[in-house]
Amino acid sequence: MNATQLFEEIKKKKSFLCVGLDTVLEQVPEHLLKYKDPVLEFNKQIIDATKDLCVAYKPNTAFYEARGIKGWQSLIDTWKYIPEDVFTIADAKRGDIGNTSAMYADAFFNLEKSEMSFDAVTVAPYMGKDSVGPFLQYKDKWVILLALTSNPSHEDFQTLEGSSGKLYEEVIRVSAQWADNDQLMYVVGATRGKEFEHIRKLAPDNFLLVPGVGAQGGSLAEVCEYGLNTQCGLLVNSSRGIIYASKGLDFAEKAREEALKLQKEMEHILKNKGLI
Numbered sequence: 675m676n677a678t679q680l681f682e683e684i685k686k687k688k689s690f691l692c693v694g695l696d697t698v699l700e701q702v703p704e705h706l707l708k709y710k711d712p713v714l715e716f717n718k719q720i721i722d723a724t725k726d727l728c729v730a731y732k733p734n735t736a737f738y739e740a741r742g743i744k745g746w747q748s749l750i751d752t753w754k755y756i757p758e759d760v761f762t763i764a765d766a767k768r769g770d771i772g773n774t775s776a777m778y779a780d781a782f783f784n785l786e787k788s789e790m791s792f793d794a795v796t797v798a799p800y801m802g803k804d805s806v807g808p809f810l811q812y813k814d815k816w817v818i819l820l821a822l823t824s825n826p827s828h829e830d831f832q833t834l835e836g837s838s839g840k841l842y843e844e845v846i847r848v849s850a851q852w853a854d855n856d857q858l859m860y861v862v863g864a865t866r867g868k869e870f871e872h873i874r875k876l877a878p879d880n881f882l883l884v885p886g887v888g889a890q891g892g893s894l895a896e897v898c899e900y901g902l903n904t905q906c907g908l909l910v911n912s913s914r915g916i917i918y919a920s921k922g923l924d925f926a927e928k929a930r931e932e933a934l935k936l937q938k939e940m941e942h943i944l945k946n947k948g949l950i
C-alpha cells in the first residue's frame with residue numbers, strides 16, 4: 675500500500691487510527707482460554723470489532739516473541755487474519771549490519787520464507803544507512819524509523835545537541851535522502867505533542883507513526899494541531915487503551931467503544947482541517 679492508497683483508506687474510514695495488538699496471554703479474558711490459541715482468538719475478536727474504525731494494526735512483536743514458537747505462530751496467524759485493505763505494521767524495532775538486516779527484512783516482509791508479509795516494520799536508525807538499506811530493498815514495503823520516541827528516557831540520546839542540531843533531527847534529515855515518502859515513515863511519540871510543529875518542518879511529507887495516545891497519556895488534539903499534512907500524514911496508535919478496555923466477556927465490545935471514540939475525534943479533526 676503506498677501513501678496515496680493509505681490516504682484513500684483514511685478518507686474512506688474517516689480515521690487514521692492504528693490499533694496496537696500487544697496481546698499478553700495472562701491478560702486474555704478467561705472465557706477464551708478454552709481455545710487452542712487464546713491470543714489468536716482474542717486478536718481475531720478485536721480485529722472483527724475494530725476493522726471498520728481503523729486503517730492499521732500494529733502487533734508489537736515482543737509480545738509474541740516472548741512466547742517462543744507458540745507466540746510466533748500467533749503472530750503469523752494474526753497477520754493472516756487482518757483484512758487486506760488494512761495496513762499492517764510489525765513493531766519489531768530491528769536494525770543490524772547489512773546481511774543481518776536482510777534476514778530481519780525477510781522475517782517480516784518475505785511471505786514465502788516467513789509466512790508473513792507486513793506492509794511496514796519499525797527500524798532503529800542507530801547503525802546507519804547500511805543497516806536500513808536491506809529493508810528498503812523491498813520496494814513495496816515501508817520502513818518506520820524511530821525518531822522521537824514516547825518514553826521519558828528519549829532524552830538520554832535523541833535530544834542531545836550536536837553541531838547540526840539534535841540527534842533525532844539529524845536522523846530525519848539524513849535518512850530522508852535514503853528513500854522517498856512512499857517507503858519511509860518516522861515514529862514520533864504522542865507524548866511529544868509540542869514538537870510536532872518542528873517535526874513537520876523537517877519531514878513535511880512523510881507519514882508519522884504516533885504511539886502514546888491512551889495508556890501513555892498523549893493528546894490526540896495536540897498531535898493533530900501541527901502533525902497533519904495534506905495527505906493526513908499520521909497513523910495514531912493506541913494499544914492497551916483499546917484492547918484492554920475490559921477484561922471480561924464484553925472485551926471486544928468495549929474495545930470497539932474506545933476505538934470509536936478515537937475514530938469520532940479523528941473524523942472531527944479531518945473535517946475541520948478540510949481533509950475529508
Ligand SMILES: O=c1ccn([C@@H]2O[C@H](COP(=O)(O)O)[C@@H](O)[C@H]2O)c(=O)[nH]1
Pocket residue numbers: 694696734765822823824825861862863885886887888889890911912913914915
Ligand atoms: O516511541 C514509541 C515507540 C513504540 N511504542 C510502542 O507503541 C505501543 C504503545 O502501546 P500503548 O499500550 O498504547 O501505550 C507499544 O507497542 C510500544 O512498544 C511506543 O509506545 N513508543
